[in-house]
Structures are given as structure tokens and as C-alpha cells.
Amino acid sequence: MIQFPKDFLWGAAAAAYQVEGDNRHADWWRWEKETGKENSGPACCHYDLYELDFELARGLHHNVHRLSVEWSRIEPEKGKFSEAALKHYVDVILALRTRNIEPVVTLHHFTNPVWLADLGGWAHRRSVDYFLRFSERVVRALAPHVRYWITINEPTIYTSHAYLFGVWPPQERSLLRTRRVGRNMIKAHIKAYRRIHKIYKEASFPKPMISIAQHMMALVPCAPTLKNRLAAWLRHKMFNEEYLDALCRNKALDFIGLNYYSRQLVDVEKWGIGNLFADVCKKNHSPVQKNALGWDIYPEGLCDLLLKLKKYNLPVMITENGICTSDDRQRWEFIAGHLTSIHKAMKAGVPVAGYLYWSLMDNFEWDKGFGPRFGLIDIDYKTQQRTVRESAVKFSQVCKTGILE
Numbered sequence: 001m002i003q004f005p006k007d008f009l010w011g012a013a014a015a016a017y018q019v020e021g022d023n024r025h026a027d028w029w030r031w032e033k034e035t036g037k038e039n040s041g042p043a044c045c046h047y048d049l050y051e052l053d054f055e056l057a058r059g060l061h062h063n064v065h066r067l068s069v070e071w072s073r074i075e076p077e078k079g080k081f082s083e084a085a086l087k088h089y090v091d092v093i094l095a096l097r098t099r100n101i102e103p104v105v106t107l108h109h110f111t112n113p114v115w116l117a118d119l120g121g122w123a124h125r126r127s128v129d130y131f132l133r134f135s136e137r138v139v140r141a142l143a144p145h146v147r148y149w150i151t152i153n154e155p156t157i158y159t160s161h162a163y164l165f166g167v168w169p170p171q172e173r174s175l176l177r178t179r180r181v182g183r184n185m186i187k188a189h190i191k192a193y194r195r196i197h198k199i200y201k202e203a204s205f206p207k208p209m210i211s212i213a214q215h216m217m218a219l220v221p222c223a224p225t226l227k228n229r230l231a232a233w234l235r236h237k238m239f240n241e242e243y244l245d246a247l248c249r250n251k252a253l254d255f256i257g258l259n260y261y262s263r264q265l266v267d268v269e270k271w272g273i274g275n276l277f278a279d280v281c282k283k284n285h286s287p288v289q290k291n292a293l294g295w296d297i298y299p300e301g302l303c304d305l306l307l308k309l310k311k312y313n314l315p316v317m318i319t320e321n322g323i324c325t326s327d328d329r330q331r332w333e334f335i336a337g338h339l340t341s342i343h344k345a346m347k348a349g350v351p352v353a354g355y356l357y358w359s360l361m362d363n364f365e366w367d368k369g370f371g372p373r374f375g376l377i378d379i380d381y382k383t384q385q386r387t388v389r390e391s392a393v394k395f396s397q398v399c400k401t402g403i404l405e
């Protein structure tokens with residue numbers, strides 16, 4: 001039996017574009033059409049059905065919910081803000097508050113307004129100012145009801161997929177652009193961090209808690225050779241810690257939002273910069289179970305990473321952790337395994353404040369479409385029928401009691 005603290009935050013996370021549906025002014029919407037990828041279309045109709053979904057979350061004893069606001073709805077044209085969209089998100093937050101669910105609000109979760117994409121997206125020199133202006137509008141509207149903010153979701157994943165691997169819009173493949181976009185995102189966070197604190201101070205609201213959601217992989221050397229250990233260390237510094245370090249240097253983090261999914265088994269073929277950064281084991285050494293997308297399931301990696309975060313001396317919130325699978329028993333094993341790992345880290349002194357499963361319901365998994373099923377709640381995309389999965393019920397017992405049997 002494992003017991004978590006009484007005030008632990010329990011819940012799930014989601015992102016606007018993946019659940020709301022009909023986000024026509026977003027760069028992703030246009031890109032889906034242009035590339036012939038599966039279309040996000042109405043997604044889960046969450047824009048209209050949010051009350052229903054939050055009622056389900058309440059029934060599952062969640063006391064926290066992470067959502068994002070869709071920039072392209074709020075500012076569909078450059079400089080023109082939609083009061084209706086802002087009001088919608090106020091209503092959404094209030095729908096959580098009335099159910100005693102703490103909102104965690106993300107300002108940027110992978111999508112951009114088309115107008116920004118046309119200007120050059122996050123590579124544009126004024127992208128930082130545009131993000132700041134947008135953030136300020138949102139924060140002014142939502143501040144009375146929101147304490148936790150995530151400025152930017154997974155900057156390393158966004159920059160690498162969109163600007164290095166070329167698999168997300170705008171499909172570039174340039175290390176220089178990747179670094180430039182990354183630097184702009186760091187600047188954007190720091191400026192937004194300061195502005196949000198200022199807004200709360202001026203309004204005499206209690207201090208907000210602000211972070212990014214940092215994606216981290218457990219980087220495990222295959223055989224413990226010098227090459228592999230050096231590569232694992234380098235990758236950890238680069239992919240897991242670089243942004244956190246930059247934000248800490250600028251005193252712009254109140255907690256660490258951590259997204260954790262999987263392990264990378266590092267096996268470097270030969271000395272070379274590319275090899276050090278990219279080679280993985282292809283020989284199925286140390287095999288573990290995989291999710292439906294073939295990602296390794298590796299709960300112990302979460303404990304290892306949490307221990308590494310201790311040096312930052314900040315509270316940690318698991319802002320995402322989840323599995324896509326057609327076997328719901330595997331989902332529950334995944335959750336239980338990761339909770340056990342978190343608890344181990346907490347016993348070793350890591351201050352973890354909450355756990356948000358990804359995701360409340362099945363949703364649009366970006367370039368992978370609707371195939372992967374991450375949800376605690378099953379969505380029938382033909383009827384929009386919601387069905388609570390068995391794993392969700394088991395998890396709800398932990399949310400209710402704080403005890404994992």
C-alpha cells in the first residue's frame with residue numbers, strides 16, 4: 001500500500017487543439033488539409049461538451065485539470081482579439097472551479113494562428129512580442145480564477161518536430177532555425193513569466209505558479225560503454241535540462257511541469273556528433289513492454305528523472321504521463337507503475353505536488369491522427385459518446401483516497 005499526501009493534486013491533462021474541434025484559424029488545420037493527413041475536424045467536440053467532460057472528471061474524483069487555450073481562436077487575426085473566445089475560456093475555467101477542480105492553464109500547446117505562421121511563426125523576430133501580447137490578454141481575463149500557468153508546452157518537442165525533423169508544420173529541417181525558435185521560446189517564457197507576476201501583483205491576487213511543461217525522456221545507456229554514457233549524459237543535458245537551466249538562471253520558474261512517457265536506449269555506433277545525439281539501440285537489448293506507438297514503457301525512468309530534478313529545489317508537477325493502448329489493463333498497470341515510481345522519488349525527498357494523466361479522453365494525436373488511444377475515457381468519434389474506462393475507475397480510487405493498493 002502506498003500513501004500520497006492529503007493535498008496531492010490528481011487529475012488529467014488535455015490540449016485545446018486535440019479535443020475542441022473546428023480550430024480553423026490554426027496552422028495545424030491548414031497543414032492537415034495541405035498534406036492530406038487525417039483531419040482533426042470536430043475532434044471530441046469538447047468546445048461544446050466541456051461541461052459534460054468536466055462532470056465525468058469530477059465523478060472520477062479529479063481535483064485538477066490541465067487545459068490549453070487556443071491562440072488562433074482568441075486572436076484569429078493579428079491584433080484582433082475575440083471577446084467571445086475569451087469569455088468562452090472564462091466559462092470553461094468556472095466550470096472547473098464550480099466542480100472544485102483546480103485549473104492548470106497552458107498558453108501555447110503546439111498550435112499557432114495562421115497569421116503568425118505566415119509571418120514565419122516562432123522564427124519571426126517579433127514572435128516573442130506577439131506571444132506576450134496574447135498571453136497578457138488571456139491572463140488578464142483568467143487571472144481571478146487561475147493559479148497555475150504553463151506558458152509553453154514541451155518546447156524541445158515542438159522545435160525538434162517542427163524545425164529539425166520536419167514532421168510538423170512548418171516542416172523545416174534546419175538546426176539553425178531550431179535553435180532560433182528555441183531561443184525565442186525561452187525569451188517568450190521569461191517575458192510572460194514576469195508579466196504574469198506583475199499582473200497578479202497589481203491586482204493583489206495570491207502569487208501565481210508558473211512553469212513550462214518540460215518533456216523528458218529517460219536516457220539509458222545500452223551497454224555502459226564510454227560512448228553510450230557520454231551520449232546519454234549529453235542528451236540529458238540538451239533535451240531534458242537545457243530549457244530548465246536557462247529559465248532558472250533567469251529566475252523564471254515557480255515549479256517544474258514534467259511530461260514523461262518513455263525511455264530511449266542509447267547505443268552509439270561510432271564516434272561522431274550525429275551519432276552521439278541520435279543513435280539508439282536497434283538490437284532489442286533490455287526489452288520492455290511498448291505502447292501502441294512502439295514507445296518503451298519504463299516507469300523506473302520517472303523516479304530517476306525526478307531525483308535529477310532535486311537540484312532545482314522547486315516543486316514538481318507531473319503535467320503529463322500516459323499510454324496509448326488498446327488494452328485497458330495495460331493502461332492501469334502503466335499508471336500504477338508510474339505512481340509507484342513517483343512515490344519512491346517523493347520518499348527520497350523530491351517535492352511532487354501532483355499527477356496529471358495524459359489524457360482525460362481519447363483525442364487527436366497530431367500527425368498520428370485519431371488512432372492512438374490515450375484516454376481515461378473512450379470516445380466514439382462517430383457518435384461523440386463518452387465511455388469511462390475501467391482504468392479510469394481504478395485511478396479514481398487513488399484520486400479519492402490518495403492510496404494506491
Ligand code: BGC
Nearest residue numbers: 015153154157215320358365
Ligand atoms: C504532448 C501531447 C501529446 C502526448 C502524446 C505530449 O508530447 O504534449 O500533446 O498528445 O505527448 O504523444
